[in-house]
Amino acid sequence: MSYFRNKRLMGLLGLIALSLVTWFVTVQLNIDWLRVIKDLPNAITFFINDYFPVDFSKVDVQLLAIGETIMIAVSGTTTGMIIGFFLALMISMKTTPHPTMRMISRTLASILRNIPEGVWAIMLLVSFWSGNFLAYIVMSIVSTGFLARVFSDSIDETNASAIEALQATGASYWQIVRHAVIPETMPSLLSWSLYSIENNIRSSTIVGMLAGGGIGFYLDIYKGYMDYQTMSSAIILIAILVLVTDNVTSRIRNKILS
Amino acid sequence: MSEQSKVDKMNLQKKPNGEFRLKKNDSKDFIMTAIIIGMILVTIFFVFVVIDYKWDIFSWTFVGDLLKEMIRIDLVPNDLKLEIISRVYNTVLLGFMTTILGVVIALPFGLLAARNITNQTVSRITKGIFAVIRAIPTIVWVLMFVAGYGLTSTTAIIGMTFHTVSFFVKSFSESFEEVDPGSIEALKATGASKLQIITGAILPDSYTKLISWIATRTEISFAVAVVIGPAVGVPDTIGSVIRVFRTKGNYNAMLFAVLCVFLVALLFEILASRIKRKALL
Numbered sequence: 001m002s003y004f005r006n007k008r009l010m011g012l013l014g015l016i017a018l019s020l021v022t023w024f025v026t027v028q029l030n031i032d033w034l035r036v037i038k039d040l041p042n043a044i045t046f047f048i049n050d051y052f053p054v055d056f057s058k059v060d061v062q063l064l065a066i067g068e069t070i071m072i073a074v075s076g077t078t079t080g081m082i083i084g085f086f087l088a089l090m091i092s093m094k095t096t097p098h099p100t101m102r103m104i105s106r107t108l109a110s111i112l113r114n115i116p117e118g119v120w121a122i123m124l125l126v127s128f129w130s131g132n133f134l135a136y137i138v139m140s141i142v143s144t145g146f147l148a149r150v151f152s153d154s155i156d157e158t159n160a161s162a163i164e165a166l167q168a169t170g171a172s173y174w175q176i177v178r179h180a181v182i183p184e185t186m187p188s189l190l191s192w193s194l195y196s197i198e199n200n201i202r203s204s205t206i207v208g209m210l211a212g213g214g215i216g217f218y219l220d221i222y223k224g225y226m227d228y229q230t231m232s233s234a235i236i237l238i239a240i241l242v243l244v245t246d247n248v249t250s251r252i253r254n255k256i257l258s
Numbered sequence: 259m260s261e262q263s264k265v266d267k268m269n270l271q272k273k274p275n276g277e278f279r280l281k282k283n284d285s286k287d288f289i290m291t292a293i294i295i296g297m298i299l300v301t302i303f304f305v306f307v308v309i310d311y312k313w314d315i316f317s318w319t320f321v322g323d324l325l326k327e328m329i330r331i332d333l334v335p336n337d338l339k340l341e342i343i344s345r346v347y348n349t350v351l352l353g354f355m356t357t358i359l360g361v362v363i364a365l366p367f368g369l370l371a372a373r374n375i376t377n378q379t380v381s382r383i384t385k386g387i388f389a390v391i392r393a394i395p396t397i398v399w400v401l402m403f404v405a406g407y408g409l410t411s412t413t414a415i416i417g418m419t420f421h422t423v424s425f426f427v428k429s430f431s432e433s434f435e436e437v438d439p440g441s442i443e444a445l446k447a448t449g450a451s452k453l454q455i456i457t458g459a460i461l462p463d464s465y466t467k468l469i470s471w472i473a474t475r476t477e478i479s480f481a482v483a484v485v486i487g488p489a490v491g492v493p494d495t496i497g498s499v500i501r502v503f504r505t506k507g508n509y510n511a512m513l514f515a516v517l518c519v520f521l522v523a524l525l526f527e528i529l530a531s532r533i534k535r536k537a538l539l
Contacts, residue, residue, distance in 0.1 A: 018358060022355070022358055025351045025354060025355045025358075028348070028351055029348060029415075031355070035412070036407070036412060036416065043405070043406020043407055046405040046406040047403070047405060047406060068308070071300055071303070074297055074300045075297075075300060075301035075304045075305060078300070078301040079301065081297070110524060110527075114520050114523035114524050114527060116482075116485045118484065118485025118488060118497060119484060119485065119497065119500060122488060122497075122500055123504070123512070126504060126509070127316065128316065131309075132311075133309045136304070186290060187290070190290055190293060202395055203395075205395040205397050205398065206485050206486075206489050209397065209489045210485075219398070223401065235398050238395065238398070239390065239393040239394050240393075242392075243390070243393045246389075246393075252289065255286065256286060256290060
């Protein structure tokens with residue numbers, strides 16, 4: 001029975017550790033869990049009073065903004081796809097031209113990716129005017145960082161024999177890229193790019209609020225005017241947009257990867 | 259077998275001059291090319307037609323001066339540096355808290371959403387509800403609760419938890435569904451109860467996958483915790499501090515804060531990819 005006792009002991013220890021962390025964070029951040037539960041009915045009433053009935057009167061403007069959001073997400077991904085692919089070529093062990101270039105591109109991709117999109121928006125707002133252009137730049141930065149990483153992983157995972165076969169024939173670097181790397185990795189590159197579009201559409205609300213552009217910009221305006229009933233129609237549109245994009249991209253992905 | 263049927267089987271096409279050619283898998287290539295061309299067209303249309311950016315606002319000398327000012331992080335006073343670091347620490351805790359809450363709440367729902375534990379209908383309904391919750395961005399959840407709870411880190415945690423829970427319900431239920439049906443069958447044959455099946459087969463079998471999902475989410479949670487601050491106005495998180503530095507023009511402190519965020523995010527990324535690699539082996 002010692003096996004089961006060990007397992008139970010491990011589970012108990014994990015539970016104790018979890019509660020300790022929870023307690024520690026509660027004290028550090030001054031979280032009042034009791035108030036959370038006590039105020040819950042209150043919060044729900046507030047929410048219903050503020051956000052309902054849904055005001056659909058500005059839906060035409062919001063639909064245009066949704067269109068902008070889609071375009072920001074797609075063009076950010078396209079830019080990220082092109083720059084990210086070249087970065088990935090330099091990062092992947094199989095295709096890197098030089099170790100120094102590999103290190104530089106890895107660092108660059110890591111900086112682009114690990115600074116959250118909202119922080120990029122705040123930082124770049126110093127020198128760029130807020131609006132669609134800034135949102136596009138922020139999306140391109142984040143997509144480039146993310147796609148460079150996953151693309152380089154896909155290139156690493158591809159079958160090396162095609163590259164080696166071309167090398168043996170004396171093909172140049174770009175010939176190898178064109179005839180071995182791109183055809184072998186294309187489905188996975190595209191599937192990751194679709195994922196990046198999904199991600200961009202999700203984060204477009206935050207980027208829009210901080211950098212302007214798309215539906216997020218309108219959310220910020222409604223928030224400022226406390227026009228919550230109009231905001232709820234925008235929220236509904238965003239939810240529909242996300243659900244539809246997820247559905248469409250997963251269908252395309254199934255077709256590509258099958 | 260006739261020659262024609264042989265040709266069909268080998269995916270060969272007979273050209274009019276009698277030569278054979280390999281048939282291409284057209285539909286897949288066509289879809290991929292169409293998507294790429296479509297994406298590029300949208301980008302060109304957006305960048306050159308829709309944006310219409312007023313370039314006269316942008317000036318290189320201003321950017322140069324700005325960079326010169328930003329780079330002097332050595333001029334940031336030490337007590338300010340300490341304060342920035344403590345805010346980063348608070349943000350990390352915020353991310354941890356939502357991840358923990360998310361795991362605890364999502365576990366039962368994840369079990370409910372797994373097809374091989376409950377039945378098809380329950381699984382579909384649960385998954386549908388959480389898909390809708392996931393479709394609403396985190397920022398909106400936080401905004402919804404500001405009215406009732408006010409602008410505190412507690413509100414941020416509640417709002418962020420919604421998205422985290424639905425993320426975990428999706429990933430957990432998928433991991434549960436991948437559990438070998440044989441081990442569930444074996445326990446069922448011994449007359450084990452539902453709870454015994456869950457603790458005896460499903461949780462141990464999917465354990466490594468759950469851990470790697472939790473690691474992924476911990477990484478995301480930090481990034482979300484950073485940006486939720488400035489967008490909604492939650493005080494005391496590093497994101498709000500960065501925004502205040504920008505509006506006040508305190509650019510070197512801003513760069514220092516961004517650097518701290520970057521280092522923490524990098525650390526999370528390295529740790530998460532380590533854990534994931536271990537979990538896969």
